[in-house]
Amino acid sequence: MSSKNRKRTASSSSSAEEPDSEEESRLKDLRERDEFANRLKQRDEDRTRKVVEATGGRKAIEEATKRLKLEHEDRDKIVPHLRVQSRRQYLEKRKDDKVAELEADILDDEYLFNDDVLTERERQDRRYKKQLLNIAKEHEKARELERVQRYHMPQDLKKGERSEYVEVDEFEQQPNSEQKKWEAEQLASARFQFGAKDAKAEEEYELLLDDQIDFIQALTLDGSREKASKEPELTETERKRMTLDETRRSLPVYPFKDDLIAAVKEHQVLIIEGETGSGKTTQVPQYLVEAGFTKDKKMIGCTQPRRVAAMSVAARVAEEMGVKLGNEVGYSIRFEDCTSDRTILKYMTDGTLHREFLSEPDLGSYSVMIIDEAHERTLHTDILFGLVKDIARFRPELKLLISSATLDAEKFSAFFDDAPIFRIPGRRYPVDIFYTKAPEADYIDACCVSVLQIHATQPLGDILVFLTGQDEIETCQEVLQDRVKRLGSKIRELIVIPVYANLPSDMQAKIFEPTPPNARKVILATNIAETSLTIDNIIYVIDPGFAKQNNFNSRTGMESLMVVPISKASANQRAGRAGRTAPGKCFRLYTAWAYKHELEENTVPEICRINLGNAVLMLKALGINDLIHFDFLDPPPHETLVLALEQLYALGALNHHGELTKLGRRMAEFPVDPMMGKMLLASEKYKCSEEMVTIAAMLSVNSAIFYRPKDKIIHADTARKNFNHMHGDHLSLLQVYNQWAETDYSTQWCYENFIQYRSMKRARDVREQLVGLMQRVEIDMVSCLPETINVRKASTAGYFYHVARLSKGGNYKTIKHNQTVMIHPNSSLFEELPRWVLYHELVFTSKEYMRQVIEIESKWLLEVAPHYYKAKELEDSTNKKMPKGAGRAEMTQ
DNA sequence: GAGCACTGC
Numbered sequence: 001m002s003s004k005n006r007k008r009t010a011s012s013s014s015s016a017e018e019p020d021s022e023e024e025s026r027l028k029d030l031r032e033r034d035e036f037a038n039r040l041k042q043r044d045e046d047r048t049r050k051v052v053e054a055t056g057g058r059k060a061i062e063e064a065t066k067r068l069k070l071e072h073e074d075r076d077k078i079v080p081h082l083r084v085q086s087r088r089q090y091l092e093k094r095k096d097d098k099v100a101e102l103e104a105d106i107l108d109d110e111y112l113f114n115d116d117v118l119t120e121r122e123r124q125d126r127r128y129k130k131q132l133l134n135i136a137k138e139h140e141k142a143r144e145l146e147r148v149q150r151y152h153m154p155q156d157l158k159k160g161e162r163s164e165y166v167e168v169d170e171f172e173q174q175p176n177s178e179q180k181k182w183e184a185e186q187l188a189s190a191r192f193q194f195g196a197k198d199a200k201a202e203e204e205y206e207l208l209l210d211d212q213i214d215f216i217q218a219l220t221l222d223g224s225r226e227k228a229s230k231e232p233e234l235t236e237t238e239r240k241r242m243t244l245d246e247t248r249r250s251l252p253v254y255p256f257k258d259d260l261i262a263a264v265k266e267h268q269v270l271i272i273e274g275e276t277g278s279g280k281t282t283q284v285p286q287y288l289v290e291a292g293f294t295k296d297k298k299m300i301g302c303t304q305p306r307r308v309a310a311m312s313v314a315a316r317v318a319e320e321m322g323v324k325l326g327n328e329v330g331y332s333i334r335f336e337d338c339t340s341d342r343t344i345l346k347y348m349t350d351g352t353l354h355r356e357f358l359s360e361p362d363l364g365s366y367s368v369m370i371i372d373e374a375h376e377r378t379l380h381t382d383i384l385f386g387l388v389k390d391i392a393r394f395r396p397e398l399k400l401l402i403s404s405a406t407l408d409a410e411k412f413s414a415f416f417d418d419a420p421i422f423r424i425p426g427r428r429y430p431v432d433i434f435y436t437k438a439p440e441a442d443y444i445d446a447c448c449v450s451v452l453q454i455h456a457t458q459p460l461g462d463i464l465v466f467l468t469g470q471d472e473i474e475t476c477q478e479v480l481q482d483r484v485k486r487l488g489s490k491i492r493e494l495i496v497i498p499v500y501a502n503l504p505s506d507m508q509a510k511i512f513e514p515t516p517p518n519a520r521k522v523i524l525a526t527n528i529a530e531t532s533l534t535i536d537n538i539i540y541v542i543d544p545g546f547a548k549q550n551n552f553n554s555r556t557g558m559e560s561l562m563v564v565p566i567s568k569a570s571a572n573q574r575a576g577r578a579g580r581t582a583p584g585k586c587f588r589l590y591t592a593w594a595y596k597h598e599l600e601e602n603t604v605p606e607i608c609r610i611n612l613g614n615a616v617l618m619l620k621a622l623g624i625n626d627l628i629h630f631d632f633l634d635p636p637p638h639e640t641l642v643l644a645l646e647q648l649y650a651l652g653a654l655n656h657h658g659e660l661t662k663l664g665r666r667m668a669e670f671p672v673d674p675m676m677g678k679m680l681l682a683s684e685k686y687k688c689s690e691e692m693v694t695i696a697a698m699l700s701v702n703s704a705i706f707y708r709p710k711d712k713i714i715h716a717d718t719a720r721k722n723f724n725h726m727h728g729d730h731l732s733l734l735q736v737y738n739q740w741a742e743t744d745y746s747t748q749w750c751y752e753n754f755i756q757y758r759s760m761k762r763a764r765d766v767r768e769q770l771v772g773l774m775q776r777v778e779i780d781m782v783s784c785l786p787e788t789i790n791v792r793k794a795s796t797a798g799y800f801y802h803v804a805r806l807s808k809g810g811n812y813k814t815i816k817h818n819q820t821v822m823i824h825p826n827s828s829l830f831e832e833l834p835r836w837v838l839y840h841e842l843v844f845t846s847k848e849y850m851r852q853v854i855e856i857e858s859k860w861l862l863e864v865a866p867h868y869y870k871a872k873e874l875e876d877s878t879n880k881k882m883p884k885g886a887g888r889a890e891m892t893q
Numbered sequence: 894g895a896g897c898a899c900t901g902c
Contacts (some may be wrong), residue, residue: 026897306900334902351902380901469898501899527898548898561898606900614902673902704897769902845896 026655030647033662040669040776044359074550075692093628103133112474137852153490213449215434217585220402244320251279252425260284260422261291264368269400269419273409275426276579280403281309281372282354285345288368289321293399294344298367300453302351304380306532307333313352314347321345334671335765351671354618358668359429361622363391367400374412375404375569376531377605383615386631387622389416408602415633429579431541435592436607443544444472446589448479450542452487453524454587455494461539461582462521466574468548468563473498473524480522493519499533500526502704504758511535530573534580541578543571543585545599552611552778559611560844561579570742571595606733607638613674616644617653619840620660620670645799650868651678666777672696679798680774686797690783691734697767698733699840699852701759705736706826707753716754724828726856730795730840731788737763737881796856797839797864802839804850805858815873 314331330339468842578584653664667677682693818880
């Protein structure tokens, strides 16, 4: 490391040194880099051989089946518990209702009839009722007291018992929770009202009809199944009765089998355009196997944007081909490689293939590569396009299939030198599209009204509503449940179910439960339902036309999560969700004019919106030096690329010729941001690899570690404070992980400390992978605890770019851009305000916040990045501006 | 004193 620093210094202070030694050290580094790469390759080959000996992949399969089984068992354990919970909640609610009813009853009674006009029996009855009410109230009071006094922290729970706070969320979501009742009361009393109070009830019911939104039908999304009357639809049970072979033959691709094989044989690149449900993902690879594309021990690869898809499709195809998953048909995703030497058909995520390029840049073991769901334009598919196009030029025998839904096919074809397009009809029912006559001011409210409107006027069938986030979903759920309750038996039962990615999986599973007869399900979902989750039996879709999108500003290096209008492609995708099992309807909460004139044609592809540090490093590691002219389907903004290159240079991953250094080659092995990669490699020098790996893993599960249930915020916060480390959040995270590890990764411990088990489990997976990679880049695992200065120094070695200094008024200024930023209120340093801090990321929400912060000393910057910082600019006394030009360090070691 | 759409390696 120190030799590198010297070299960098030398290269930047130019004329002082002889050019020869600079050139020499560059060449030496390149030589070392290549030797390192060769060692990696050698090791990979050895490992593959070992897998073959160990009767290939069986372990992975066992692991996979074990995992599936475990999840299943988990659910079985949880479901009865959930039932008890919901019953309890129901009883609670009912009790509240009954008590309120009784109270109203007595009041009415007293108001209407004087005591003396009553008969003795009536008087007795009244007394009895009053007594009952008193008892109920006393009981409630006692319980209230008990609740306060006898509140026990979750650790008091006996072993095996589930902590209660998991479901509390649900309790709070109930329309009748105490807090909500109180709020509603306050609101009601604060409102100015005309007329008699009891007249209001009437109005409320009228509202359902009064408030209606006018929709006009504009067009119909064509379905390919309109002739459904001619060929009677197969029900699910009928389909099950069919043999696998019959099912395969009933798919829309089947008639095109021979044509398709012929087309693949004739052309090197083929674009396949087909709707979901055409069977292309499962069938096309099988056809190619039958056609003999895997004869010479080469594989057919098929990429998917999502892990679940890769796994489930592989399982399905294995079943159809009558082989065991992991043998001839396998899948490969992060943390799980379920393939063997016998595998000829391999499903994988696009990111996995992207990684595979590092060890096999020519895709030598594949005869066909299928890139599926290309229209989704994930970062990885977009980069794969460029790579794969390049390879196709010097491997003429490699076949490429790019498969996509409609619209984009022409663009793909143009990119791949006018490759022919093969069209396969899909299987979808028509969807009628409705627009509002006038724009809606409040789309949440409009959603609720529309749902009730559909519920009251349209035939049965489930509704899917697209909202932007958890917050909106919760509000909408409350409003709906409240209004439904008030409408009472005037309408049929309406079941409201939320879905978003952060929702615990057993709650998510509820969307798949069948709707009871004569009831209707409303699913309130985020974008998760646009692609990731397919829910059957949706007939109606409500689309307000918004989504949350992450954008990266390469000028400031800041990310921001904003609500933006969706694109036309996205709107059509959403509408399509209504026509999967029967003709459907889609209600768009914007005008037809807005659709036509205000929505973009397509969503801006991910590659143009995010930080490309890691992607650029990877491409460099693949030997692609001229990134500015890399063949992108949609080139990312120039500044993003420049920023990424600059950062890589500053980190020492590239030399001044823009070539990858040995350090850079090692960094590329890690599936993390380059700064984090550098941090991990720096741990070698600072002898704290154990700690850094943990911190990296914890930082990778983005801010989803601490759990804050609404009603136990105080407890959650005190629990969190126990982990706070005086020097900052990285160390707090380290403490969380290490304490968890000490309890043998206990679930119970997580509940007790208000920590999300799911995130911790993921951190553990990531950590395991990183440990493996550390060995791969030849770093031993050592610990420096209990001393932690080196942990912070190693962090600084990676993140010296992300440093801010305290200025007047308690604000911080970033060193690089002199931009005003603040410590995030969740940070353990929020009230400390150290002079120098290092941040993991900069996010814009309501303000510019630094998230995950540690305290550092300015002299460390000179130690870890002498090429980047001058001693002068780090002087604490002066307040003068930072000289801009970086890399002109004059420091001597 | 805040607030995390969704994937993936």
